[in-house]
Amino acid sequence: MNLSAKIELLIQAKKLSASQFADTLGIPRSSISHILSGRNKPSLDVVQKILIAFPEIPAEELLDDKRDLSIAVSAPKVVAAPITATPSLFDAVTPSAPESSVTNLAEQTIVQSNLRRPRESSQKASLTVAAPATTTHLAKKIERVLIFYTDGTFSESKPQ
Numbered sequence: 001m002n003l004s005a006k007i008e009l010l011i012q013a014k015k016l017s018a019s020q021f022a023d024t025l026g027i028p029r030s031s032i033s034h035i036l037s038g039r040n041k042p043s044l045d046v047v048q049k050i051l052i053a054f055p056e057i058p059a060e061e062l063l064d065d066k067r068d069l070s071i072a073v074s075a076p077k078v079v080a081a082p083i084t085a086t087p088s089l090f091d092a093v094t095p096s097a098p099e100s101s102v103t104n105l106a107e108q109t110i111v112q113s114n115l116r117r118p119r120e121s122s123q124k125a126s127l128t129v130a131a132p133a134t135t136t137h138l139a140k141k142i143e144r145v146l147i148f149y150t151d152g153t154f155s156e157s158k159p160q
Contacts (some may be wrong), residue, residue, distance in 0.1 A: 003042050006069045013071040123160040
């Protein structure tokens with residue numbers, strides 16, 4: 001029995017789908033698909049991950065084509081990627097309640113004013129920012145405003 005057939009037998013014995021098996025090993029799902037279809041042979045990395053995730057399987061039985069695979073049904077040991085404490089750039093940040101309501105109101109006002117304004121084809125600014133009507137309760141202050149023009153130039157304004 002070849003290694004690909006033994007992997008297929010292992011997946012069936014553990015009652016896993018090919019996707020679950022790939023996730024357990026921490027490898028791309030397409031790799032398992034290619035192995036099971038016979039397109040690719042399992043790499044050393046895949047074999048090592050199988051032996052780590054399923055320590056009850058002897059390496060000799062898995063690698064030797066002349067030996068059959070004796071499989072005891074048990075839960076697989078999941079090989080997981082390390083968890084990082086640092087949030088990524090795309091993680092959602094939940095603002096506090098006061099900031100959220102003020103920010104959303106200001107953004108809605110800006111979006112609505114931009115939607116109602118007709119487009120002009122001259123060298124006008126590509127972004128117009130309207131200030132909220134009531135800014136007395138805001139702790140934030142505008143530091144600078146950048147305006148980008150369609151010809152690639154820009155201008156910068158700072159409050160006085």
